Amino acid sequence: MSPTPDGLPPLRDVIAAHGLSARKALGQNFLMDLNLTGRIARRAGDLRNSDVLEIGPGPGGLTRALLSEGARHVVAIERDARCLPALAEIAAAFPGRLTVLEGDALRIDPAAHLQPPIRVVANLPYNVGTELLVRWLTPETWPPFWSSLTLMFQKEVAERIVAAPGSKAYGRLSVLAQWRAMPRIAFEIPPRAFTPPPKVTSAVVHIDRLEAPRFEADPATLSRVVALAFGQRRKMLRANLRSLGPDIETRLAAAGIAPTERAERLSIEDFCRLSRHIDEG
Template identity: 65%
Template structure:
C-alpha cells in the first residue's frame, strides 16, 4: 500500500512503471518529493474551491499536490504523450478533478477553458517558461482572469523578475512583471530536489495582479521600448531606442527621460513614460 495521501504509488515508482526518463529537449526536470510539491501548492494560497491551470505536469508530482491541497479542478497542459497514462491514473484517483490537454501550452488555448476563480501554478519547462510569463503579463485585458501566478523558474530568471533598476538583473522581465503585479520570490529549490538535477538552483516566484498597472502605458508600446532599450542595454537611450523609433531623441524629450541614460538606470515610471510618448 502507498503511504501517499491520495493512495497513489510514490512518484519514483510511477516514473519507473511508465519509463518516464526526463527529456532534455522538453525542458523536463521532475520533482519527486511530495512534501516539496505540496509546499509549492500551498504557496499559491488556499485552493479549496479554486481551479488551477498547470503547464507541463510531467508524471504529475505537482498535480497530485494541488489536488491533495483541495483544488476544485486542475486543467493540465502536457506536451509529452508518454506522461498521459500516469496523469490518467491521477484523474481516476481524484474523481475526475484533473483534466488533461495534450499539446503545446503556447497553442493550447487552455486559459479560455478556465472558470473563475482560477490560478496558474506550474513547474514550468525551462524552454517555454519565460515566453509564457511574458504572454500572461502582456495580455491586453487587465486585470487578468487569473488570481495569481505561482511559478518555478531557474533562480537567475526569478532574480530578473524581482530586480530593481540600477542592477545587472533589471531588465524587460522586471519591467513587465512589476508594471502590473506584485512579485516576490517565495523560496528556493535546490537542484538536488529534481530528477535529473539541473545545473542551477531554482526558485518559486509568486505574482499577484494589481487592479491597475502602477503607471499608465500601452502594453504594445511598453513591449517595444523595453525590447529596444534592453536589446542594446550598454548604449544610451538616444542610440538604443532607434530600434523603436527613428526619433529617439524626440521620444526621450517627450517622455522627460534623459537621453544619456542606459536601460539599466531607467526606472519603471520612466519606461512607462517612454511607452506613452511612443
C-alpha cells in the first residue's frame, strides 16, 4: 500500500528509482514535501474547470498535487529528459489529464495544448523564473492567456514583485506586475523543504490578472521607460532617460515629474503618465 493519497510512490522513492539528482545548471531544487505542493496547488484556486500550465515539474511533486486537486488538464514543460519516465508514471495514474512537453520553456509555445481558463502554477527554475514572469506580464495583447499565476521564486524576487514605491525592493518587476495585475505573497518556504536545500528562502506569489490596466499607457513604451529608469538606481531620471530624446527634461516636467527625481519614488501612475507624454512626441 502506497503511503501517499494519490497511490503513487513517495517522491524520495521516485527520485531514487530514476536517479534524479538535481542539476544546478538547470536551476533545479526539488520540493519534496507533498503537503507543501498541495498547499501551492490549493492557493492557485479551484482548478476543476481550469487547464494548468506547469514549468519545470522535475519528478512531479507539484504535478501530482495539481492533478489531485482536480485540475482539468495539466500541461507540463520539462527540459530534463531524465524526468520524463517519472512524469510518464504520473500520466498513467491520471489518464488523459497530463501532457508533458519536452524542451525549453523559453522556446515552447504550449497554447495548442491548453484551453481557457488557464492558470499557471510552477516552482520555477531559478535561472529562468524572472524572464518567464516578464514575458507573461508583457504580452502583445491584454488580457493575457492566463487568468492567474501561482509561482515560486526566491524570496528576494517575490518581494520585488509586490514592492511599493519608495521601498528598496521597488523596481521594474513591481511596476510590470502591478500595472495590469494584483500580486500577493501567499507564503514562504524554507530551504530545508528542498533537495538540495537552496541558500535562500523561497516564497509563493499569487498573481490575478486585471481585465484592463490600472492606467493608460502603451505597453512597449512603458516597459522601455521603466527598464531605463531603474537601470542605474542612484542616478536621476534625466540621466537614466536621456536616450529617450534630448527633450526628456521637458517631457518629465510636462508629466509633473522633477527631472532630478529617482525612479524608486515614482508611482505606477507616474510612469504611465510619463509614457503617454513620451509617446506624444
